[in-house]
Amino acid sequence: MSETLPGDDADLIIRGGRIHTLDPAVGTVTALAVRDGVIMAHDAAAEALGAREVVELDGRTAIPGINDAHLHGAWLGARWPHLFFSDTAPEDQPSGTLVTTAGERRSALRRAWRLLAELGITSYTEPGVGPGEDAGETGCFGTDMLDTYCELHREGAQTSRVTLLRLFGTIDGESTLDDFERGILTPPPATDRRWLAIPGVKIFADGIPPLATAWVEEPYADGTTGALLTRGGTDPLSAFQRMVELAATRGMQIAVHATGDRSIAEFLAVLERLRDAPSPAGPHYVVHGDLATPEQIARMREVDAGFAVQPLIAAHTHSWAAVQLGEARLAAAWPLAEMLTSGTLTTVTSDAPIASPDWRRGLDAALALLTDAGVVDDAETRGRLLRTMTVDAARQDGASTWKGSLAVGKVADLTVLEEDPLTPGRTFSSLGVAMTVVDGRTVFSRD
Numbered sequence: 004m005s006e007t008l009p010g011d012d013a014d015l016i017i018r019g020g021r022i023h024t025l026d027p028a029v030g031t032v033t034a035l036a037v038r039d040g041v042i043m044a045h046d047a048a049a050e051a052l053g054a055r056e057v058v059e060l061d062g063r064t065a066i067p068g069i070n071d072a073h074l075h076g077a078w079l080g081a082r083w084p085h086l087f088f089s090d091t092a093p094e095d096q097p098s099g100t101l102v103t104t105a106g107e108r109r110s111a112l113r114r115a116w117r118l119l120a121e122l123g124i125t126s127y128t129e130p131g132v133g134p135g136e137d138a139g140e141t142g143c144f145g146t147d148m149l150d151t152y153c154e155l156h157r158e159g160a161q162t163s164r165v166t167l168l169r170l171f172g173t174i175d176g177e178s179t180l181d182d183f184e185r186g187i188l189t190p191p192p193a194t195d196r197r198w199l200a201i202p203g204v205k206i207f208a209d210g211i212p213p214l215a216t217a218w219v220e221e222p223y224a225d226g227t228t229g230a231l232l233t234r235g236g237t238d239p240l241s242a243f244q245r246m247v248e249l250a251a252t253r254g255m256q257i258a259v260h261a262t263g264d265r266s267i268a269e270f271l272a273v274l275e276r277l278r279d280a281p282s283p284a285g286p287h288y289v290v291h292g293d294l295a296t297p298e299q300i301a302r303m304r305e306v307d308a309g310f311a312v313q314p315l316i317a318a319h320t321h322s323w324a325a326v327q328l329g330e331a332r333l334a335a336a337w338p339l340a341e342m343l344t345s346g347t348l349t350t351v352t353s354d355a356p357i358a359s360p361d362w363r364r365g366l367d368a369a370l371a372l373l374t375d376a377g378v379v380d381d382a383e384t385r386g387r388l389l390r391t392m393t394v395d396a397a398r399q400d401g402a403s404t405w406k407g408s409l410a411v412g413k414v415a416d417l418t419v420l421e422e423d424p425l426t427p428g429r430t431f432s433s434l435g436v437a438m439t440v441v442d443g444r445t446v447f448s449r450d
């Protein structure tokens with residue numbers, strides 16, 4: 004099928020290789036044309052146009068730009084090249100305040116954006132920046148950082164599109180109902196949502212299984228069950244329920260850090276009660292969902308909510324979690340295969356700088372989770388995984404109508420790879436990133 008938008012010449016034509024649009028109605032094409040940052044034609048219709056710039060793929064493969072739906076951009080830029088799970092020795096890990104001045108905050112974001120462009124990442128979700136962290140240790144998550152985002156956004160300095168969730172408690176820690184309520188009553192800054200969308204809030208419900216801080220139904224090896232991190236109201240649960248209710252009834256998108264089955268159950272229960280709340284800009288979702296049960300995954304789809312998961316963190320923490328969870332629960336943890344077959348919205352994300360921001364490593368870890376569950380490594384499975392970081396991530400952003408695939412009419416955000424990522428039998432990590440294009444503009448080129 005060859006489609007074209009009305010008009011004359013293109014700004015950019017990409018041709019001479021495979022272009023996986025990841026739009027099921029279009030499939031794979033051999034050329035595409037871009038004008039004003041938008042894809043205007045495919046195949047012969049694209050080749051027939053004149054263009055100011057032509058990129059010859061020379062047998063390379065283009066895919067939609069990668070969208071990491073959970074990545075702490077400011078923190079990553081401030082810490083780079085030091086990740087939590089990496090070769091950096093504990094004594095060499097950055098600690099204390101990482102950024103203090105406006106200049107340092109700007110540099111951190113610019114460093115992150117350069118790195119992401121080199122990796123082929125064109126969009127990400129910055130999950131949690133706001134007043135809850137104004138006294139935070141790192142300086143990476145407070146109101147000042149939100150202001151820096153807005154400043155660089157207004158200057159047109161972004162090379163990554165950003166979806167930012169506001170934070171009214173501490174990162175990976177407690178929040179109070181009073182702070183939350185006061186916070187969401189303040190309007191978010193006005194921005195162009197194609198570059199900096201601020202559709203909702205992040206809430207921390209619990210911790211993580213390896214530390215026995217995920218809130219679970221069945222006790223850990225040490226007899227504890229973890230607990231909620233929310234405070235205020237009559238008890239932590241009522242505070243949590245009220246927070247979700249306050250944000251949902253205002254049409255805000257809600258991302259809840261929930262790793263334990265009990266926290267996921269409580270989030271689901273509120274969402275099921277609030278079915279008639281106004282539709283948020285993007286679907287609500289659980290961040291992590293390590294111990295989600297098959298039943299919860301199915302119910303999550305029923306309320307149009309999803310999961311943002313981190314297979315690479317699962318790989319790093321697997322044996323660590325085993326001590327607390329025991330073999331049976333460990334085998335059922337990180338149920339990626341279940342999530343993908345259920346049809347529940349699922350995004351594969353990095354949570355960088357916890358794990359590497361290199362999406363290729365994340366997809367290798369995801370593929371390992373799937374093949375361990377009996378899924379075959381073939382072009383279909385690989386296409387499904389790529390969708391979690393493109394099409395599905397755009398859906399999480401509430402941006403399916405204009406990004407995520409390379410259909411005509413969508414923005415020209417794309418990544419050129421040296422090899423075809425759909426070819427089974429080789430790691431995603433072995434794929435070279437040759438070029439990254441955002442909004443029709445080349446933001447990284449290997450040559």
Ligand SMILES: [Zn+2]
Nearest residue numbers: 073075130354
């Ligand atoms: Zn995170």
